Amino acid sequence: xxxxxxxxxxxxxxxxxxxxxxxRKSDGLPVGCVQGFCxxxxxxxxxxKGEDQPTHMAVIFDAKGKTFxxxxxxxxxxxxxxxxxxxxxxxxxxxAATRAFSIPSIEMEGWEADDIIATYACxxxxxxxxxxxxxxxxxxxxxxxxxxxxxxxxxxxxxxQPPLRWIGMDEVFTKFGVTPDKVIDVQALCGDSxxxxxxxxxxxxxxxxxxxxxxxxxENLLAHAHEIKQPARRQKLIDNAEMARxxxxxxxxxxxxxxxxxxxxxARVPMAPEALFPFLKAMEFATITKRLAGLLGxxxxxxxxxxxxxxxxxxxxxxxxxxxxxxxxxxxxxxGTGPALHAQEVHAKIxxxxxxxxxxxxxxxxxxxxxxxxxxxxxxxxxxxxxxxxLDAQAADLVGIxxxxxxxxxxxxxxxxxxxxxxxxxxxxxxxxxLPIRLVIDALKPLLEDKSILKIGQNTKYEISILxxxxxxxxxxxxxxxxxxxxxxxxxxGLNVLADNWLGHTCIAFSDLAGTGKHQKTFDQLEIAPAAxxxxxxxxxxxxxxxxxxxxxxxxxATTLYETLERPLAPVLSRMEQRGISVDRQxxxxxxxxxxxxxxxxxxxxxxLAGQSFNLGSPKQLGEILFDKMGLEGGTKTKTGAWxxxxxxxxxxxxxxxxLARTIVDWRQLTKLKGTYTDALPAYINARTxxxxxxxxxxxxxxxxxxxxxxxxxxxxxxxxxGRKIRSAFVAAPGKILISADYSQIxxxxxxxxxxxxxLKDAFExxxxxxxxxxxxxxxxxxxxxPSDVRRRAKAINFGIIYxxxxxxxxxxxxxxxxxxxxYIKTYFERFPGIKDYMDEQRRRVKIDGHVTTIFGRKVQFxxxxxxxxxxxSFVERASINAPIxxxxxxxxxxxxxxxxxxxxxxxxDADMLLQVHDELIFEVPLGTETAAxxxxxxxxxxxxxxxxxxxxxxQVDAHAAHxxxxxx
DNA sequence: GCAAGGACGTA
DNA sequence: GTACGTCCTTGCA
Numbered sequence: 001x002x003x004x005x006x007x008x009x010x011x012x013x014x015x016x017x018x019x020x021x022x023x024r025k026s027d028g029l030p031v032g033c034v035q036g037f038c039x040x041x042x043x044x045x046x047x048x049k050g051e052d053q054p055t056h057m058a059v060i061f062d063a064k065g066k067t068f069x070x071x072x073x074x075x076x077x078x079x080x081x082x083x084x085x086x087x088x089x090x091x092x093x094x095x096a097a098t099r100a101f102s103i104p105s106i107e108m109e110g111w112e113a114d115d116i117i118a119t120y121a122c123x124x125x126x127x128x129x130x131x132x133x134x135x136x137x138x139x140x141x142x143x144x145x146x147x148x149x150x151x152x153x154x155x156x157x158x159x160x161q162p163p164l165r166w167i168g169m170d171e172v173f174t175k176f177g178v179t180p181d182k183v184i185d186v187q188a189l190c191g192d193s194x195x196x197x198x199x200x201x202x203x204x205x206x207x208x209x210x211x212x213x214x215x216x217x218x219e220n221l222l223a224h225a226h227e228i229k230q231p232a233r234r235q236k237l238i239d240n241a242e243m244a245r246x247x248x249x250x251x252x253x254x255x256x257x258x259x260x261x262x263x264x265x266x267a268r269v270p271m272a273p274e275a276l277f278p279f280l281k282a283m284e285f286a287t288i289t290k291r292l293a294g295l296l297g298x299x300x301x302x303x304x305x306x307x308x309x310x311x312x313x314x315x316x317x318x319x320x321x322x323x324x325x326x327x328x329x330x331x332x333x334x335x336g337t338g339p340a341l342h343a344q345e346v347h348a349k350i351x352x353x354x355x356x357x358x359x360x361x362x363x364x365x366x367x368x369x370x371x372x373x374x375x376x377x378x379x380x381x382x383x384x385x386x387x388x389x390x391l392d393a394q395a396a397d398l399v400g401i402x403x404x405x406x407x408x409x410x411x412x413x414x415x416x417x418x419x420x421x422x423x424x425x426x427x428x429x430x431x432x433x434x435l436p437i438r439l440v441i442d443a444l445k446p447l448l449e450d451k452s453i454l455k456i457g458q459n460t461k462y463e464i465s466i467l468x469x470x471x472x473x474x475x476x477x478x479x480x481x482x483x484x485x486x487x488x489x490x491x492x493x494g495l496n497v498l499a500d501n502w503l504g505h506t507c508i509a510f511s512d513l514a515g516t517g518k519h520q521k522t523f524d525q526l527e528i529a530p531a532a533x534x535x536x537x538x539x540x541x542x543x544x545x546x547x548x549x550x551x552x553x554x555x556x557x558a559t560t561l562y563e564t565l566e567r568p569l570a571p572v573l574s575r576m577e578q579r580g581i582s583v584d585r586q587x588x589x590x591x592x593x594x595x596x597x598x599x600x601x602x603x604x605x606x607x608x609l610a611g612q613s614f615n616l617g618s619p620k621q622l623g624e625i626l627f628d629k630m631g632l633e634g635g636t637k638t639k640t641g642a643w644x645x646x647x648x649x650x651x652x653x654x655x656x657x658x659x660l661a662r663t664i665v666d667w668r669q670l671t672k673l674k675g676t677y678t679d680a681l682p683a684y685i686n687a688r689t690x691x692x693x694x695x696x697x698x699x700x701x702x703x704x705x706x707x708x709x710x711x712x713x714x715x716x717x718x719x720x721x722x723g724r725k726i727r728s729a730f731v732a733a734p735g736k737i738l739i740s741a742d743y744s745q746i747x748x749x750x751x752x753x754x755x756x757x758x759x760l761k762d763a764f765e766x767x768x769x770x771x772x773x774x775x776x777x778x779x780x781x782x783x784x785x786x787p788s789d790v791r792r793r794a795k796a797i798n799f800g801i802i803y804x805x806x807x808x809x810x811x812x813x814x815x816x817x818x819x820x821x822x823x824y825i826k827t828y829f830e831r832f833p834g835i836k837d838y839m840d841e842q843r844r845r846v847k848i849d850g851h852v853t854t855i856f857g858r859k860v861q862f863x864x865x866x867x868x869x870x871x872x873x874s875f876v877e878r879a880s881i882n883a884p885i886x887x888x889x890x891x892x893x894x895x896x897x898x899x900x901x902x903x904x905x906x907x908x909x910d911a912d913m914l915l916q917v918h919d920e921l922i923f924e925v926p927l928g929t930e931t932a933a934x935x936x937x938x939x940x941x942x943x944x945x946x947x948x949x950x951x952x953x954x955x956q957v958d959a960h961a962a963h964x965x966x967x968x969x
Numbered sequence: 970g971c972a973a974g975g976a977c978g979t980a
Numbered sequence: 981g982t983a984c985g986t987c988c989t990t991g992c993a
Contacts, residue, residue, distance in 0.1 A: 517970055617988055619975055638975075646976065672977055675987055703983060705980085712985045715979035723978080747980090747982095800981055809981030875981095882982040886980090890983095918980045918983085 001947065003124040003266065004044065004054035005117045007135035008105070009062040011037060012094055014136065014156050016087050025284040030086040034093045038280070038288055040155050041101050044134065046295075046451075047164060051906065054132065055947070056124070056266040059098040060116045061091075061107040068110060069250055076250055077195050093283070096309060100279035102271050104261060111257050114139050118253035124263055125149050136165075139187075139195075139251060141172045144180040177209025185212045185221075188248035197247050200240040202232070218248050267947070270563045272554050273298035274339050282309035290452075294380035297454040297478035299547060302346050343551035347502070350547045353407045355505055360536035361411040362528065364433050369443055372403055372411055376447050379405045381454035381478075383543035386466050387523045387535050389416070392710065393465035394577065394686055394693040398437065399523045400531065401444070402539035407547060410536035415440050417531070418524045431528060441470045448474045456480065458495045458542045461698065464574040479570060480542055483549040485699035486562040489851075489861040493700065499541045502548050507541060508534045561857050564948070565891055566698070568898045572913075573696045573706075575901075580691030581713070581914045581922070585682050587729035592678040595670045595722070602667035609660040616667050619645045625660075632658065648812075673717060677726045684711045696916070702879075703887040704858050704894070706916055714917045718969065730965035737927050739911070740968040741937045741959035742920035745770055746889045747802050749953045754855060754884060755838035756952070759831070764953045771795040777831045778824070797828055801835060802885050804878025839881050846880035854887035855949050856895075892955070893919065896944035900937070907936045922965065930961035 012033045023032040041059075048054060069076045098105040108116060114137065121131045121143050129149075133140055136154035143150050144167065152167035172180045176187075189208035191199020203211075215221035222241045228234035237244070273296055280289045282305040293300045363369050376382040383404040388396035399416040415437040419428040447453050449472060457463050460477040467474050484492055492498050499505045513530055514521040523531065553559040607613050610630075614621045623643025627635035632653060636644045647668070653661035684692045694713040696706045708714040716730065717723025732738045748770055752760035763773045772783045775794035781787075793814060800810045811821035829836040842852050847866055851859040860883040862876045897916060904911050911933045915922035921941070925933045941957040962968035 615989080617976095618990080619988095620990075640974070642975080644975090668976075669978095672987080676978065676985095680986085697984095701983065705983065707984055708979095709985060712979085715977090715985065717978060719978085803981040803983095806981050813981075878981055879983090886983060889980095920980085 001056065001124075001127070001129040002052070002054045003056040003120065003129045003131045003263070004048070004058075005120055005131065005133045006041075006044075006057070006059040006103075007113055007117060007133065007137060007140065008037075008059040008094055008098065009091075009113050010135045010137045011040065011156070012087065012090060013083075016084075030089060031093065031283055031285075033087065033090045034097055034283060035285055035288075036157065037094050038097050038101075038283075038285060040134075041097070041103070042288055042292065043155070043163065048132075050902065051130075052132070055268060056129070056263065057268050058104045058106050058120065058261075058266045059094075060113040060120075061095060061105065062113045063107040063109045063111065065109050067112050067115075068254070069112075073246055073250055075196050075198075080194070080196075093309070096279060097283075100276050102269050102275060104266055106259070106261065108257065108259070111254070115254040115257050116259060118143055118255045119257040119259055120263070120266075121150050122255045127263060129263075136167065138175065138183075139253070141167065141175065142180055142183040142187075142251075142253060144169060144172050146179065176205060178212050182212050182217065184248055184252050185217045187251040188218050188244050189221075191247055192251070195250075197250050198240075198243045199247050200236055200244050202236050207233070218244055270559050271296055272339075272559070273300075274303065274342055274551070274554055277303035278306035279309060281305035282307075290378075290380045294450075294452040294454045295476070297381060297456065297476070297546075298550060299381070302342075302349075302547070302551070339551065339555035343548075343555040346551050347548045350407055350544050351503055353544070355537065355540065356408065357533045357537065359408060359410070360533060360540070361409075362532045363411050363413040364435060366435070366439070366443075368411075369413065369435065369440065372405075373443060373447060375405045376403070376453060380452065381405070381456060382447070383456040383539045383546065384448075384463060384474075385457060385535065385538040385542060386463050387412075387531065388466055389522045389524050392693075393462050393574075393695065394580070394689070396466065397524075398466060398470060400535055401440065402535040404536070404539035404543040407544045408540065410540035412528075412532035412535045413440055414528045414532070416524050417526065417528050420525065434528075437470075441472065445472050448472050451476060454478055456543060456546045458498075458538070458545070461570045461574045461577075461696075464571055465578055468574065468578060475571065477567070477570060478546060478550070479567065480545040480549060481699050482566040482570065483546070483553065483562060486558045486566050487549060487552050487556060489859065490700060490702055491861060491863065495538060495541060495545075498545050503541065503544055505541065507537055510534065557857075558859075564898075565704075565856060565858065565894050569698060569894055572897055572901065573698060576913055576915065577693050577695060579912050579914050579924075580686065580689055580693035581924070582690070582731050582733050583681055583685060583692045584729045584731050585685065588678045588682055588726070591722075591725055591729070592674055595674040595678060599667055599670040599674065602663050602670065606660060606663045606667060609663060616664060617671070619643075622664060626653070626658075630658075630660075669720065670722070673722055673726060677717065681711060681729075694915070701890075703860055703883050704854065704890040705886065705918055706890075708916075713915055716965070718966075724966045727969065728964045728966035732924055732927075732963050735927055736924045737930050737961050737963060738965055738968045739923040739925060739930055739934055739937065739959055739961045740920055740965065741923070741934065741941060741957050742969075743889070743893065743941065744956040744958055746892065746919050746955070747885050748798060749951070749955060750855070750888045750892075751802060751835075751838075751885050752953050753951050754888065755834045757832050757834045761953050764956075771798060774798055774828075778827050793824070797824055800825075801828070802882060804839070804881035806874070806878065842880045842884065843877045846876060852880045852884050854884050854891050855945075856888065856891040858887055858891060860884070860887055889919065892944050893921070893941070895948075896941045897921065899944065900940050903940045904933075904936055907932075909933050909936050911937070920969075922968075925961075934959040934961060 015033050015036045023035055024030050095105050106116060117133055117140060121133060124131050131150040133143065133152050134155055135152055136156060140152060144152060146169045148168060154165040154167060169180065172183065176183050178186050186205060186208040189200050189203045189211065190205050191197045211221055215224055222244065225234060225237040228237060276292060277289065277300045281303060289300050363372060385402045386398060387400040388398055390396035397416060400412055400414040402410060402412045404410040414434045417431040417434060419431055448455060454476055455474055456478045458480045460479045464474050480498065484498055492501050496507050499507050513526055513534055553562055603616055606616055610625050614625060620642055622645050626632050627643050638644050647665055650661040650665045681692065686693055694708045695710050696708055698706060701707050717726050749764055752764060763770055771791050771794045772786055775781060775786060775790045776783050778794060779790055781790055796813050805825055807818050807822040807825060810824065811818045846852050846862050850863060850865055851861045853859055862880055864872055865876045867873050900913055909932055910929065911923045911925040913921060913923050923933065923937060938957045938959055942955045945951050960968045
């Protein structure tokens with residue numbers, strides 16, 4: 001935690017005198033200090049990174065009027081000339097600037113800014129924060145702490161000096177000759193002519209420091225004044241003892257100002273374009289507008305100058321104070337007002353712009369490329385899409401790049417279109433007239449890596465991965481797919497659906513150009529001209545969608561979700577995918593052979609038992625044999641009228657003495673493992689890296705979980721002996737070791753927190769076996785010596801609760817009657833009454849709102865909550881009970897993943913995060929470093945909910961290291 | 970050649 | 981009873 005306190009009044013005074021900024025805006029209003037102030041706020045957010053990056057921030061101003069110091073020394077600051085008019089007019093504007101940056105602006109009558117700063121600084125330090133005070137005011141140096149927990153930062157621009165100058169213990173000592181805790185004693189003696197602090201005449205800083213270093217403080221010095229050898233100095237001290245005491249009171253900052261906003265209220269919130277740009281426009285700050293537009297990913301042309309500010313001479317304070325601004329941010333937006341109205345207007349504007357394919361440009365010369373580079377720099381943002389030879393980001397090669405800077409424009413830069421090979425033996429070579437790929441990459445790289453230029457894409461993870469292989473680390477990004485996911489969940493998805501829904505536009509289908517099926521052409525085989533229309537359209541449409549979706553974040557209170565759980569995760573996932581994981585081909589190949597033989601034996605046995613040959617892989621044929629030919633009782637039909645032959649049915653039959661059923665179950669298990677894993681996985685080993693690279697989908701799961709595909713590495717077997725053999729084929733690279741770190745019972749812990757179940761919370765607090773505890777509560781059985789079946793039942797019920805329990809489902813799971821299952825549920829609700837309240841609340845909410853919410857504010861949409869179909873309604877009810885639990889757990893691990901890399905780097909730990917399996921993270925670390933790595937990983941994972949949410953249950957992570965995934969798990 | 974259904978791997 | 985992705989068969993184009 002890091003609190004940044006900006007001495008606002010101090011800044012403008014010093015900036016004005018250090019380097020008078022006389023800039024005026026077009027109507028003559030002086031705004032130089034405001035501009036400097038805005039630049040400073042911008043620089044602070046830009047330059048303070050890593051450990052120095054503040055989590056909390058406020059700007060403090062002096063209030064008008066007298067302070068408590070005037071009560072005991074009316075001459076305090078009495079000699080100060082009034083501030084010049086061109087500075088006075090900028091006071092209210094700096095407060096407006098602070099609000100425009102979404103930073104709390106604080107001033108209190110009766111107190112100086114310094115006192116408020118001292119109060120917050122001390123409170124924060126006691127709460128374990130690091131504190132930085134942005135000021136060079138010597139009066140604040142008394143607050144500096146020797147351990148570095150409170151430091152000053154001087155940002156006033158001075159020619160020939162670095163822009164940021166830290167003031168710590170050493171700097172204070174240089175200035176005052178004493179440690180910070182004795183600064184007030186030195187000031188008490190030497191006084192301050194500017195503030196009219198009297199001090200002791202004839203004593204300057206050097207003498208004061210010498211005396212204080214000798215005597216400790218003012219009181220002790222005065223008590224021993226008669227011992228001073230120099231007669232003049234002795235006399236002055238004795239004569240001015242009272243003045244020294246008053247001076248000390250004057251310079252001592254109060255640390256108990258009754259501040260209104262608690263520390264928590266100073267937590268940083270993302271800047272809001274709708275607050276920022278109207279202000280910057282009114283001030284006519286073009287450069288900073290452009291830079292912030294890039295940083296924020298917003299189009300400033302969509303905002304009008306704030307009319308209150310644009311007309312000079314008015315007091316901007318009357319229109320907004322902090323509490324109002326905060327309330328606006330926090331409360332749901334009413335359609336037709338504020339940000340919501342803005343979003344609607346932008347949507348209408350963008351939707352009205354026609355798509356004209358003739359406006360798109362094919363870039364084939366360096367001059368054309370230059371024009372586009374200038375456009376991008378000028379705009380501060382660009383929509384980008386890459387066309388490649390395939391869908392696998394780790395294997396596909398770049399074929400072309402499309403860019404768009406305004407809705408309606410767009411270009412395509414072909415770099416890899418190939419001539420069709422005349423024969424199989426002959427290389428096709430590149431189509432003539434394309435710019436060399438190296439030239440294009442080199443030209444784009446500086447812009448794509450420039451932190452002040454926003455790169456907008458649809459599924460940018462793909463672009464990040466592709467470009468990474470050409471040496472480009474693309475950042476920062478905005479992603480229309482993730483914007484849509486943050487706003488509307490999974491209901492829309494791909495670019496074409498979004499375009500259709502928000503723009504009423506149908507994009508060119510890829511299949512129209514390339515055909516379908518196994519004869520589908522890859523992008524490099526397409527003619528450039530039609531490919532360009534398709535490609536440039538994607539960039540243009542992506543940019544339009546961004547214009548439509550981005551303003552909705554603020555209007556619909558989804559900014560925090562997007563900024564903290566979606567946007568920062570994409571590059572993390574890209575890196576995980578790029579790393580891949582090592583898989584031992586030999587192990588899989590050996591297992592394939594083994595499974596194949598054993599499956600063949602089961603197949604022969606099944607044919608024998610059935611008395612006929614049939615396809616074991618056909619549920620249809622199997623059902624007919626079991627229930628028609630053999631005439632077994634108790635068969636049920638699926639919804640399509642076929643016999644049900646699922647594992648549970650066969651398991652049942654096996655228990656009733658049907659050996660064929662057991663054989664089929666065993667056969668299915670083996671062929672599943674063979675087909676899905678041992679045969680399929682080796683084909684995913686990348687030729688370039690020798691590793692398997694999955695692809696994570698960040699925006700396709702209802703609850704906020706990730707999903708994994710091509711291959712799915714989130715369902716690698718673990719439950720059976722044979723399955724674990726497959727898992728053991730996932731190995732560490734030579735010299736490395738794998739670490740698996742998984743959250744223990746995360747969903748039950750989340751449930752205990754959100755449903756506020758004291759008994760569950762207590763059990764987690766005490767580290768009890770949660771299922772045994774549940775069983776003990778429900779069945780009145782002591783935990784000691786509990787039969788395993790009793791615990792098993794309780795475990796099923798706990799899981800059932802998470803899944804939105806029904807008597808029907810629980811009965812199925814436990815193989816008991818509906819009535820008995822109903823009794824269990826009733827007992828559970830009696831023992832843990834909060835659970836029923838939680839469930840009822842979710843059921844109620846989903847019907848009213850159409851969504852339920854995780855603890856981090858993710859909305860999970862259920863459009864069918866009020867369906868006319870009772871079965872569907874019940875389904876939605878169960879899902880809406882499950883979603884906040886599963887979703888909150890998903891949000892927690894997302895937060896851990898986002899923080900993991902910087903945290904490990906800061907702890908100097910070399911660990912590569914490779915995989916995520918919902919509640920588990922897999923890392924690869926150098927052999928011998930696993931103990932330190934596991935400790936650091938656990939810390940990040942266990943603290944991942946904070947500070948956004950303080951869970952009322954402990955979060956526990958178990959970590960293990962081993963050479964392969966099976967042993968590490 | 971493609972979509973749907975069934976089955977089954979994971980959390 | 982929740983949330984996924986993949987493999988295989990089937991049935992229709």
